[in-house]
Amino acid sequence: MFGTIRKHQTWLWAVIVTVTIISFVSFFNPSSRSGGARSGAVDFGTIDGRPITEEDYGNAQREANLHFFMSYGSWPDADAKRVGFDAERETYSRLFFIAKLKQNNIQVDSDSAARMANTILLSLGRGTPVPLSAFVEQVLTPHGLTANDFQRYCRHDLGIQQLVSTIGVAGKLITPAEAQDLYIRERQEISATAVFFTASNYLASAGTLSPEVVGQFYTNQMAMYRTPERMQVSYVQFDVTNFMVDADEQIAKMTNFNGIVDQVYLQRGTNYYKGTTTADQAKTKIRSEIRHEFATTAARKKANDFATDLYNQQPQLPKNLAALATEKGLAAKVSTPFSKDFPPDEVGILKGFTEAAFALADDAPFAGPLTGTDAVYVITTNRRIPSTIPPLAEIRSQVQTDAQYNQAGMMARSQGLQFAHAATNGLAAGKTFAGICTDAKVKPTVLPPFSLNTRELPEVEGLLELNQLKQVVFDTQPGKVSNFYPTRLGGVVVYVQQQLPVDEAKMRAEMPEFVKAVRQQRQNEAVNFWYRREAEKSLRDTFIQKRASSLAAQAKQ
16 A cells, blocks of 8 residues: 555645645745755854754755655655755755754654654555554655654654744734724725726727838837747657556556545545536546646656657757657657747747756757646757847838827826816816716726725726725725826726725624634744744855855845
8 A cells, every 4th residue: 555655645645634834935035946056075054153064964954855745745856946945945944943943942752753753654544554664665765764864853843833833922912903903904895986098999099100100119119029039949749648548557556546536525625626516526627637647747757768868869969859759759849939938839838948948058958858738848959049120111010000009098098197187176076976977978987895805806807907906996085086097008097985884793703714814924924034033143154045145145236
């Protein structure tokens, strides 16, 4: 049974309940995630003046790796950076917390550590504890960890949870009156009416622009028409659908497959998948996802075998990819041109594809395997297309449309400004907002009541962002009209009628969960503040902090 668990960790950990600590990464500059391992003399720096020994660093590094395994069900590898994992950063973070446990004399007794270990082993076996010896032999030992590492990890994790809980106590304090004020501020609804001024409504009024006006617009907006640097890659594609048979064979070997599906369903529920209304429909989706995951793994293995043979060929030349593909009976294709911002259409959305493509160089002409939703790719450079600004003659139609839309946008904003002024004066003179709209021949949009907590408002979709609307509305007093607020499409004027009374019964019913959420948020804020402040002092003499400080200084220049 445990062998099956080890082979399919990623899927099983979707249903395993583990004990984890809060991950604090905001202290370190995000750009430091790209840092690699150091070489040369080993100098791990100090924490609060105490030298970090090689043993300290090694223990913390193994704990950080184990924590990643507990969180994601797989061991950190090259793909771990996609979820923000940086080995050095996480190791120093672990060292920092361990040091704080000692300073605060937080000790975890053996019984508590053993209970946590048993909880983990029980979760692995889904109710039947996995023997510690099997866990050590099949999971820890292959990755350089021992039973002592596991025991130490459990002690430290429980201690860190206690430390975090203690530090965050102050953040949990909130009085009933303060909670009610916060609830009312976030949940009290406002009724409002909006008048949108969009460029599309003024295109006809803008008319046909003269060639001189279009030419001037092109001259002024040349940078807007610059095509970015693009490139084409040659690639070999390993379609996931070609490996469904492999996936079915893997699933057939799993005697507990239906149990895994049931556990995933219990965790996610029926509403997790859009369009499913019954348990059977949701479980069908889960089975399909697992099957697709196994097929993707098989495709990646095949792509990795191909890439290994490709990388081993000397000298490494782009033409080797097509030659090796022909030798293996595979098809080498050429992508359509693409920029750094968008991968080629035939690849679709694939995180990291464009970054890998534009990083290709003469001394590193290949990249991959790159795993997408439906295929895995191995790529090489085909050609690079420099950035250019096309002459007006080539794009005159597009420029004319843009210039006309720009003219219409200016007309929309001008009308919006005039209406805001007229509405302010009209309300002061005792007119109704509806009457003012009629006089101005504009169409008002009555918005449904909404609050700061509202997450969607279909009436404004495509016209402006909901947060923009909230900013305008909640900055305007009830009974007043807002200033004209310009947007990308034109602009908006809002009349705020009134604040609606809070539903007292609803507030009483929701208050316990609301207070719980506020306490958790404040606890997290308190702990993060403490971490940033203390880590900056404690880790100042470490490689990771010096690197972060240097990068932060460069960013300010």
